[in-house]
Each structure stands twice: as structure tokens, then as C-alpha cells.
Amino acid sequence: MNKKLYKLMNWPAIEEIIYSEASDPHALLGPHPSGSGTLLQTFWPGAEKVQIQFLTDMSEKEMELADDDGFFALWLPEKKITPYRYIITYPDGRLETRQDAYRHTSLITKDDEAAFAHGIHYTIYEKLGAHPMTLDGEEGTYFGVWAPNAVRVSAVGDFNNWDGRIHQMRKMPTGIFEIFVPGAKVGDNYKFEIKLKTGLTYLKADPYGNAAQLRPENASVIADLKQFKWEDEKWLQTREQLQKPGEPMSVYELYLGSFTDPEEGNAYANYRDIATKLISYVKEMGYTHIELMPVMEHPFDASWGYQTIGYYAPTARYGTPEDFMYFMNEMHKAGIGVILDWVPAHFPRDIYGLSNFDGTCLYEHLDPRQGFHPHWGTLIYNYGRPEVKNYLIANALFWVEKFHADGIRMDAVASMLYLDYGKRDGEWVANMYGGNENLEALEFIKHLNSILKKRNPGVLSIAEESTAWPMITGALEDGGLGFDLKWNMGFMNDYLDYIKYDPYFRSHHHGELTFSMIYAYSEHFILTFSHDEVVHGKSSMLGKMPGEREQKFAGLRLTYAYMMSHPGKKLIFMGQDLGEFDEWNENRRVEWELLQYAEHQGLNALIKKLNQLYKTLPALYELDHAAEGFEWINSIAGNECFLTYLRKGKKKEDTLVVAANFSGAPLQLRIGVPYEGGYKEIINTDDSAFGGSGNVNSRIKKTAKKEWDERPYSIQIKLAPLSVSILAYKGEEEKKKTEPKASGSRKKTK
Secondary structure, three states: OOHHHHHHOOHHHHHHHHOOOOOOHHHOOEEEEEOOEEEEEEEOOOOOEEEEEEOOOOOEEEOEEEEOOOEEEEEEOOOOOOOEEEEEEOOOOOEEEEOOHHHOOOOOOHHHHHHHHOOOOOOHHHOOEEEEEEEOOEEEEEEEEEOOOOOEEEEEEHHHOOOOOOOEOEEOOOOEEEEEEEOOOOOOEEEEEEEOOOOOEEEEOOOOOOOEOOOOOOOEEOOOOOOOOOOOHHHHHHHHHHOOOOOOOEEEEEOHHHHOOOOOOOOOOOHHHHHHHHHHHHHHHOOOEEEEOOOEEOOOHHHOOOOOOEEEEEOHHHOOHHHHHHHHHHHHHOOOEEEEEEOOOOEOOOOOOOOOOOOOOOOEOOOHHHHEEOOOOEEOEOOOOHHHHHHHHHHHHHHHHOOOOOEEEEOOHHHHHEOOOOOOOOOOOOOOOOOOEOHHHHHHHHHHHHHHHHHOOOOEEEEOOOOOOOOOOOOHHHOOOOOOEEEOHHHHHHHHHHHOOOHHHHHHHHHHHHHHHHOOOOOOEEEEEOHHHHOOOOOOHHHHOOOOHHHHHHHHHHHHHHHHHOOOEEEEEOOOOOOOOOOOOOOOOOOHHHHHOHHHHHHHHHHHHHHHHHHHOHHHOOOOOOHHHEEEEEOOOOOOOEEEEEEOOOOHHHOEEEEEEOOOOOEEEEEEEOOOOEEEEEEEOOOHHHOOOOOOOOOOEEOEOOOEOOEOEEEEEEEOOOEEEEEEEEEHHHHHHHOOOOOOOOOOOO
16 A cells, blocks of 8 residues: 555544444545545455446546455545446455445434434434435435444445445434445345444344334335325315214224235235225225224234334235335225324334344333333333434324324323333332322323324324323313323223123113213213224123023124214224124134124124214214213113113204113113104114014104103103114104194085
8 A cells, every 4th residue: 555545544443444333434434535635435344356436437446455354445636526436346256336325425414313302303204214215316225223322333234235344324413323325225124233332233123114024034124105196185185074073983993914815825915905805894884984903013913013113114914015005095085094003102122123222221211110011021111211202203193194094093001101000019110209100101192192283183193091090182281181082991891891791680780881971071082892802711792792692692782782872982893793703813814704694794784774873863973072962861770771861963853862771671661752753763773684583663753741751751662672772853743744633624515
């Protein structure tokens, strides 16, 4: 090596590069001003010779070998050099042509770093992760990752033979590492190689990666989210109106892997194939929304996605990110809203994921009393760290803004709110005031709900919260948490506990049936019969019903009609609208073959009819969250096991009378009603069309001026065992039609 070139070189910095310990390789590698010219340095481990080829005239110059490990240098007399590339020769004769990753400036600005450090960079996923692009005329991928305690981070993958020495990344002041890698393309597998002060070096999947390999492989995959052409503008423009509190919402919850059979030779159906079949079924049944159990990448099938490891990647089980965009697009074109389950409460300990990410507990707490969840064997996020909070808030926004999700259902909120959730004494740490409230999680939730509504009006935020924490759906300005809806776990648990008893014994549990109305307006509720209730030995919904086969079906028809007429939005898990006997597991699909049997057909037809009525009768949804929309007629007939009540809309003529017989005997029931006139039965769960015995009220029931239930008028109906009847008020005109005409004198005839 010539002496002039030798003196220009920073040998301690070169040692850092060679030993893969450089935190700022861009300061040395690539072109840099040097005296009257430019010093060009590059590192290709094991290379024998490197030539630089100028692309304007394809001329070549050989670089000098500065270190036998593969470090090369060349001084050029020009202050500004034209575009170039390297031609690399290895001892085995292999030739490679490579572009220089170190001639590009950072795309992460000081403003980006400041916002991220304060936890308010709501599109940080545009900078961190892997982003295919053309930069300075070169095609490649821009990589960014937050690992503040690492000595060195490299982007490794198919594009560099997984050699962490080749693309060492530049460390920014906030601990973000970044690099643009020319030639790294869509579909390439990659990870980040992280080196610690101790010398320990290991690989991590990308926390912000947009795609991943199909398990059990676990590398991230470069994906391009900008190519898909969305066609759901009409839906997005009307979404805010369609999802207002006073609109109907009937949700079909499903696990994508169980909805339909895959094509031959595949383990799972593709998002696109699922979309076609799902749209057909959801539209036929009349559901307004679907809710997907987590589609985010996860390693363990039996977690159903609730142990998420790739928060920014749709799972590869069903296809590519573009396939999932197609799925969402088609749902919206068909007028179906999509809610995504999302899990910011905890994450799995798999070593390639977030755990101990940069050699420290970066995303989780160091103290296991704060950072470990004993129930699930998972790790708890450190919500007090701004960058961690930013990771999660931006992730919720990512699914809404990049994949057009219409709602985010936050899983396991109670485990976030309480520091001692699922823990015994000595296993948790109190907050600064000595209490068990997780103050940092509270601030995170409020922050998320605030920015979600501000950036995306009309998108729903839904809490799965199983305690009596107040004001879950209360307004942020009033001290609430700002959710739009809360799963009514109390209704579900109390009702299922009541209905499991033989009708003979239900009179002793009547309070469980009516208790939900005591707190029905304390929150904005969605009533759920979800996947959690039909797994792990809990039996299917049909299996929960007591009695013989006929009674089981009658009980389930009763159950669904009662839920549909009870205040609150609605959710039913897939397969339960067919009357499956088997409880659900992730390894089987919905038992569609049951629809060949009359009883199952009837139950399915009932759900279809209930959805149709729910969406067209304002009394069932218009005042869902207002006490004016519901009124008990008789809630104290515990011994007889029946309930009667009104559902009311804004108009008198929308009034409905609901009678539910939870006993095992038929009833002749007189019901006090609010208005004189006629009441017409619009649905009866014992109708033969639904698999019942046909014991219905076919004629309009005219009021008698007979005081009953403290009302001046009443009607009388019959109710089959285990059945619900809903009657619509038809006004005073119906009464007039049936009154005898007044007699008059006959015309004289000649």
C-alpha cells in the first residue's frame, strides 16, 4: 500500500469495522472528502480483489488491499465522484457485483428521533423496519431498528449471505440503527444481527417487519405495502356514520384458519379464498361486521394469535400482506366492517422476538414482578418507556391506516390495568401511591384512544375488560379510558351460569338473568358469546344447554333471541350459529356439513332472521346505550321463569314487546302493554321454520282494557317451553279494523 494512502486512513476505526464493532461505519466506509480528492473505503470479508467501476463510462480502477481480512481503499483526485459499483473477486474465483451501502445519507431526521424519544411518532413504522425503495438512483431496502444498548447491529439476509460484517448499521443518538442496502429486494429473508459489549452476537427478527416466514421458520421477509390498489373509498367515506353508537352492529367472530378448507396441498386457505367464501356467508346471514382473532404473526398455533411476535406482519399462514389487503378491500366493497383483535398486554419469550432484544429488557421490565406474566408465561410491556409505548400506539394505527381496519379490539385489558393481575402477594410491585393500578398502562390506553379518534374518526376502539373498572367507555375528558365499546363479560358469564341449570331449578337463579340490566348503561356494551366460551372443556354453546336434544336446540334458540333483544351490540363466534356439538379447536374447520340436518338448518335460519330484524327495527339498536330504550314489564316472575320487557325506539310506533319463557312448561301469558291497539308477533323461536314445534301466535293480539303489570292495557299470548316471542306494536288502527261497524237504517226499496 502506498504511504500517502496509508496516512489518510483511520486505522483504529478500520479495526472496529473488521471486528464488527463499529457503531458508525458510515463515518469511514463509502466516499469521504480527503484533501483535494475523495477517499473511498470498503469492506468485503475474504475478498481477494476489489475494483471500482464507474457507471457513466464503465471504466474501472483497482482498489488497494489495506487489510487481509478484506478491507480495501482508493484515493481519487475528484472532489465529486460519479455513480459506481464494486466488482469483487474471491479466492475461489467467484465474482460479485455490488453497490455501496455507505454512500447514502440517513432517512431518519432529528424530528423523527425527537418524536420517537417522546413516544409520539405515530408513523414510526415508515422509518423502522424494512422498506423497499429507490434511493439515489439505486434499488434496495432501507432498514431501521431500535437497539440502544447494542454495540453493533447489522442487517443480514439473503442479500448478503447472512454475513453480519457486510452491512453494519449506523447508530443514531436515540439508539436507532439504520442502513440502506442496495440490492435487498422484496421477498428476501432477513434479520438483525446484534452484538453486545460482552461479544455475544445473535439474530433477532424485525420488530417492525411487515412479513415473516411461515412457522416454524422465523426470519422476517422484505415486503412492499405500497403497491396494492385500494377500492374501498365508498366504505371509508360512510364508515363513521355506519359505526355510530345508534347504529346496529352484529359481529361474526372467527379464526381464519378454521373457517374453510385449504386448497389441496396447503395447510391453510389463502386470505383471498377465505374472503370469497366469508363474504358470501356473512352477507347471507346478515352480520354487519366480522371480528378476526389476531392475524398478526405468532409462533404457536394453539395461542390462536394471542401470543403475538410479529406485530406489524399479517401471519404468513394465510398468505402475503398484499393478500390480506385484498381480504380487507373485498370485505369493505361488500359492506362488511372488520374488527381486528390486538394484544398489547404481553408478548412471548421466543428468543428471536422482542425479549431481551438488545441484551437488556428493552420492551419488557427488568424486574420479573413487573415484567413476567405467570398465567401465560409471557412478558409484560414496559408502558413507561416512551419508545415502547410508541411501538404499540403506532402499531394500532398501522392496522387502521395501512390495512383499513374498522376497529381494534384490545385483548386482556384487565391484565394491563392491574399490577397484581394473576399474581400472588410478593409477585407484584405497587405503584408510586401504593396501589395496584398500573398508572403507565392507563396513560398508554388513554393516549392510544385519543390519537386513534383524532386521526381516524369513526374507527372503533373495543375493550375486552373483565372487571368492574369504572368508565372504560367513558369520555377521556371526563376521566374515562375512551373506548367506544366494552365486552359485557358479566352478561355472558351470568347468563351461561343461569342457562346451564335444568329449567326446574332456574327459579333459584333468577337474579343472574336480570342482573345485567342493573348496570346495562354504566358502559357502552357489546354482548358476546365468544370463542373463549367454547374451548378447553367449556363445551360448545349447544352443549351448554341442559336436557335432551330437542331441549338443547330450543334452549339455544331462546339464548340467541334473548341476546338479540337485550340492549347492547352483538357478537357470536363462528360455528355457534350452526349449533355445533363439538367445542372449537384451532385444528378443525367449521362443521358446515351440519347444515344438511333440519335442526341445524333451523337454528341457522333463526340467526339470519334475528339479524334481519335487528338491523331493520330501530327499537333493537337506536337507543342501545340509553335507559329510555328498555323497560321491564315483568322481571320478578322467578318462580315461573319468564321475563317480559319493552324495547323502544325514538318513535312510539317502533315499540316492541318481548316475552321469554325460560321454563320447561308452556305458558299462557297475559302481558301489560303501554299502548292500546294491536301487537303482531314478528318472530317466535318455536316457529317450525326454526326447528321448533310451531306453537306460535299467528294472529294480531288486540289489547284488552284490563290492567296488568301496572299498565292499563294488556294482551294474552301463548309461549312454548324455552322460547322467545317478539311482538311489534301496530297502533290503534289495528284495533279500529276489528271493531264492529255501527248499524244504520237500510235503504228503502221500491
